[in-house]
Structure formats: C-alpha cells, structure tokens
Amino acid sequence: MPRTLFDKIWDAHVVDKLGDGTCVLYIDRHLVHEVTSPQAFEGLRMAGRKVHRVENTIAVVDHNVPTSPGRLTEVNEPESALQIATLEKNVKEFGVTYFPMSDIRQGIVHVIGPEQGISLPGMTIVCGDSHTSTHGAMGALAFGIGTSEVEHVLATQTLLQKPAKNMLIRVDGKLPEGCSGKDIMLAVIGKIGTGGGTGYVMEFAGEAISALDMAGRLSMCNMSIEGGARAGLVAPDETTFEYIKGRPFAPKGADFDAAVAYWKTLPSDAGAHYDKIVELRAEDIIPQVTWGTSPETVIPVTGSVPNPADEPDEAKRAQMEQMLRYMGLEAGQKIAGTKVDVVFIGSCTNSRIEDMRAAAAVAKGRHVADGVRVLVVPGSGLVKSQAEAEGLAKIFTDAGFEWREAGCSMCLGMNPDKLTPGQRCASTSNRNFEGRQGPGGRTHLLSPAMAAAAAITGKITDVRELV
Amino acid sequence: MDKFTTLTATAAPLNVDNIDTDKIIPARFLKTIKRTGLGKSLFADMRYNADGSEKPDFVLNQERYRRAEILVAGDNFGCGSSREHAPWALKDFGIRCIIAPSFADIFFNNSFKNGLLPIALPEEICATLREDAAMGGNAKLTIDLARQMVIRPNGEEIPFEVDAFRKHCLLNGLDDIGLTLEHAAAITAYEAKIPSWQPKIQGA
Numbered sequence A: 001m002p003r004t005l006f007d008k009i010w011d012a013h014v015v016d017k018l019g020d021g022t023c024v025l026y027i028d029r030h031l032v033h034e035v036t037s038p039q040a041f042e043g044l045r046m047a048g049r050k051v052h053r054v055e056n057t058i059a060v061v062d063h064n065v066p067t068s069p070g071r072l073t074e075v076n077e078p079e080s081a082l083q084i085a086t087l088e089k090n091v092k093e094f095g096v097t098y099f100p101m102s103d104i105r106q107g108i109v110h111v112i113g114p115e116q117g118i119s120l121p122g123m124t125i126v127c128g129d130s131h132t133s134t135h136g137a138m139g140a141l142a143f144g145i146g147t148s149e150v151e152h153v154l155a156t157q158t159l160l161q162k163p164a165k166n167m168l169i170r171v172d173g174k175l176p177e178g179c180s181g182k183d184i185m186l187a188v189i190g191k192i193g194t195g196g197g198t199g200y201v202m203e204f205a206g207e208a209i210s211a212l213d214m215a216g217r218l219s220m221c222n223m224s225i226e227g228g229a230r231a232g233l234v235a236p237d238e239t240t241f242e243y244i245k246g247r248p249f250a251p252k253g254a255d256f257d258a259a260v261a262y263w264k265t266l267p268s269d270a271g272a273h274y275d276k277i278v279e280l281r282a283e284d285i286i287p288q289v290t291w292g293t294s295p296e297t298v299i300p301v302t303g304s305v306p307n308p309a310d311e312p313d314e315a316k317r318a319q320m321e322q323m324l325r326y327m328g329l330e331a332g333q334k335i336a337g338t339k340v341d342v343v344f345i346g347s348c349t350n351s352r353i354e355d356m357r358a359a360a361a362v363a364k365g366r367h368v369a370d371g372v373r374v375l376v377v378p379g380s381g382l383v384k385s386q387a388e389a390e391g392l393a394k395i396f397t398d399a400g401f402e403w404r405e406a407g408c409s410m411c412l413g414m415n416p417d418k419l420t421p422g423q424r425c426a427s428t429s430n431r432n433f434e435g436r437q438g439p440g441g442r443t444h445l446l447s448p449a450m451a452a453a454a455a456i457t458g459k460i461t462d463v464r465e466l467v
Numbered sequence B: 001m002d003k004f005t006t007l008t009a010t011a012a013p014l015n016v017d018n019i020d021t022d023k024i025i026p027a028r029f030l031k032t033i034k035r036t037g038l039g040k041s042l043f044a045d046m047r048y049n050a051d052g053s054e055k056p057d058f059v060l061n062q063e064r065y066r067r068a069e070i071l072v073a074g075d076n077f078g079c080g081s082s083r084e085h086a087p088w089a090l091k092d093f094g095i096r097c098i099i100a101p102s103f104a105d106i107f108f109n110n111s112f113k114n115g116l117l118p119i120a121l122p123e124e125i126c127a128t129l130r131e132d133a134a135m136g137g138n139a140k141l142t143i144d145l146a147r148q149m150v151i152r153p154n155g156e157e158i159p160f161e162v163d164a165f166r167k168h169c170l171l172n173g174l175d176d177i178g179l180t181l182e183h184a185a186a187i188t189a190y191e192a193k194i195p196s197w198q199p200k201i202q203g204a
Ligand code: SF4
Pocket: A062, A063, A108, A109, A110, A129, A131, A347, A348, A349, A407, A408, A411, A412, A429, A430
C-alpha cells in the first residue's frame, strides 16, 4: 500500500503495540531546555532511574536567558537563574550533552537542532515545547510534549502515542518577490484557521515548497502548530541533503552516503492517501500581517482590518471586537501605515542566517525611524558570528538596530526582553496572543523583510515598496 | 508510582461545583522547579487569607480533615488548564482518591498518570458520601480498587466503574513509564537495529 512520509517514519519507529491502537514509539532525538525539564529530572531521581540513552539527548538554555551583550556577568531574574542552574545540575548528574550560555553553539533549541545536524530526516524528534514541529522541515516527525512525557522519554527513550491523520498542503506556482516561507504559512493559517490542522500531521509539498531554502521550510513547519497540527513535514530532497552535509553531528563520508540512500526512500509514495488536502497558489500570495490576537487573523499588507459587523456569528463577532480593542485598531482601517513602537526580528520562526540576510537587505543604507526600538536577535551564537562575518551585523547597527545575543528574547514575556503595556510590535515570531510579548503588548506577526521595512518607516509597510 | 489497592481513610467533603485547576493550584505557584512541595499551596485561595493565615471554615483547615486522603467533591472537578501541577498538589497534600459526579477530561487522565484515583458516581451517591465524610475521622471510607467498591462507614458497598487498563496500572503501581518498561526487551531489540550511520550526540 502506498504510504505517506508520515506513515513511513511512524512505521519505522513502532517498538510495540498496546491493545487499543496505542504504540510504543521510539524517539531518536530528545531536545531539553530549562523551562519544561526540572520536574522531569526530579521524577527520574525520585524513581531512581537514569537517562535511558544520553546519546539521543541534548540540552540547551534558551527561553530564560537574557540576550543583552553583557549577559554573562549580569544578574538574571531569580526564577530564571534557578531554572538555568537546575538544568546545569541535571545535565551534569545525568551525563547529558549541554550547550551553556557561554558556548557559541548555544541558541534557540529549534534553531540549533538543524544547525548542528542533530535533527535529521526520518527521525522522531521531541522536546518539551510546542514549536518542536519546526524540525519537521528536515523530513523528521517532530512534535512538542508535556513535562510527564519529557520524563517518559528520558526514562524509556519512547512515548506512548496513537498515529495522527495525514493532511497535505500543496503550494504550486512561483512565490512573488518580497514574499517568504513565513508569508506562505501565514496565508495557510488564514485559510484553514487555527483549528484546521487539529488531529493531523501537515505535509507541505508542491513547487513553491521545493523552491524554498531550509530556513523557509523551517519557519513554515514551525508554525504548523499554529494551524492546530501536531507536526509539520517537508519531504527531504537535494536542498535538505546539501544543508545537512558537513554539519557537526551529521553523518560523515560513507555514513553520509548510506544515510542519503535511506532518506531518499522517505518521500510519500505516488497515490498515498491523505485524509485532507488544501491547495494554494504561490503567485496569489502577498506579504502577510496579522491584525488580531490569533495567528489566523491574518490579511495581506495591502488589505484592511475586517469589520466585526460583517461577521454573522455572534461569538466570533464579540471576539473580533475584543481583539480590535486590545490591539487598538479600528474596523476597516488600512493595516499598512499602522505605527509601531518596537520591531522584533528573531524567534525560532525567523532567526536563521537567511532571515538575517532578508532583514539586512532591506535595512542596508537606511536608518530606523525616530522613536522605534529594533531588536535583532540571532537564533544561535553561530548565526550571530556568521552574520558578523558577512557584515550583516554592521548593517543593522549602522541602521540603529540593536544587535543581541542568542535566545528566545521577545518572542515570549519570560526573560528581560518584554513589551510594555500598549506598545505595538512588528514581530517575526509565531504567536500574537494577548500578553505573549509582555502584558498589554500588541503583536503583529510578519516576515523578517516586512519587519525590517516597519523598522525603517516606523509603520507597517509593504516591503515591496522598499526593494 | 505507589500501588493503589485498598485505601481506608478520612474523607473530606468539598461540595463546590467546577473546581478548576486555578482553584486547585493558582498560577502563581507554577514557576517552581519541583513537583513536590505543592501541597501547602493546594486550594490556596480557598484555604488562606491574603495575609497567609488559614481560613478556619475551609474544610482542609479543620483539624479532623488535615490528614484526609479522600475528597468528595462537586461536579466537573478539575476543569481549566492541562497543568499537571493540579494532581501533583493534591498528591503532595496526601489526597489519593477523589469522588465526584464528573471530572474534566485532562485532569481525569492526568490523575491516573500520577497515582491519584478519580471515581465518578451519580450526584445522589456523592451527596450520601459527603454526609458520611461530614462525620470526620470517626467515619472512614474504604476504596477497594480490585473489587471496584466504595465501602461506606455502615458497611454498605457502592460499585464504581474504572477503565481496565488504568486499574491494572494503579493496582500494580505502574505509571506510564512503568508500563512502558514492561516493553524493555522490545526497546532494546529496537535499539540493536538502529543503523550504524545514525550519529550519537556525544562530547559537549
Ligand atoms: S523562540 Fe519563542 S516559540 Fe520559539 S522556542 Fe523560544 S519561546 Fe518558544
């Protein structure tokens, strides 16, 4: 029977089956960070267990670390400092490989996995973080888990799971200038809604996906969770193999060839069954921006904020009104021209070198608008040093942007980088929920190029006018 | 996980519907790095005044219920977020069984995972059990999981339903990890077949 990419990875990892369709699923890679792991390690210790397979496990600090240039000597918030110290104690006690803040390889967990060649095609990858879906761009089955499951994986290297349904998102055609993987994904979520992928694993395919670089694919899979899906997937191809080759933890020499031979068997078979298929044309996509407090509230930058009066459903209408109040927007106003206070370029969605290049291309030779604060936060220490070597950091600092250390930063209000109440932010992150970037903060999700355009003009701007 | 076979203990009556996870353990206590020690914050807003002193009326603050191991609660117990801190806090206080007319789904599942037995019984029966519980430590309830019976202080036996798989896990002290470790041989066999090209994460 023809199988999908998801089916093949699933089948290859079933260790055993329990009666009711639940499987014992083997986990190849377990990424651990400071926020969701303390109770899991505590549980292991209480039960006298050890980490079943340390060579499948890697730990890093990202959510709680400051991203200011002097962070190694600064005093962090006490609760954050405690979580970091606890992780450091746990990795030592259990023998887990760890990238501390002082290591150039440190960065956002979903950036460093692919970057280090830790996340590879055909693998099962988990982490106590919902955006683990990111790694699906490598052609791996990757999903977020809760703290009990973190402990479960640490203790057994498996999870008890039931298979998901298959969804295909097919994007054919050529993506217009000024658009990126982020714009495709925002358009997908706008089309299917935040619940559209519930119960599914989403596979992205079609000409426009094949044409994307790995950064574009990673940012799409990153946000598959925002469309409700358990995970996102892109079949591995030459772009994937080229990206992996030579990365520190990737297979080398004959091992690499053996790996590629296996990886080539993974793409979905012709005629494989999908439970749901969604199709988009790439050439119809216009740079996207969100207006509300849910990722599905997305419109083209050329569009206007919708009017709740046009919404027949009463509950939805009330919700829209609440969003407009929170966001400080008027029904029907053009989204372009909306003034911003802060611009955030970073997060596991858009902090890779390609994202830095896209933002720098817009910022080059220009200067930030008066009164706007711009944070550029590379996804890892290695992205940072590469951007510096390529001269991108200089472009940013010349433009008056802040060039910071690697971490989650202003993606979530959990470390010192936060919005203050009422501040409006053009952000390359993935969630625009109320208070996500700090209590009362207002988030507009968009691509790195669009974020840089907002930084230069001080308002939401169609980047195509600047290139 | 501790085995759950039979439990004879004081039951505390908590006749409030829709006790949500925020009532069980308010969000401000979630920044902890531990799953133990939450018992003192269990029901914090119902149990303590703003200055930290106990509210004498709250059931668990009454001397005869301080060591209660069973809670007879109201409808829709445990609604709200998926946080596992809720069963952790109940367990840490010493509660091992909750009887209520109904439970919220995620809480219900999380309870089993943490060795806490939730028993759903019709409201009339819960009302009777709350009356028994109101007699305090002089009238203990017994939960016999193997026979699926709640035994009242007067000896009357009340049958209850429990998923066979969950029952097996509780009786044998198997949490999901324990259960999975019953498949340890299959895991080892699987690992023996991992291709040699698959790299190991080693050397920090
Ligand atoms: S960058 Fe944001 S979404 Fe990504 S892992 Fe960090 S906090 Fe989560």
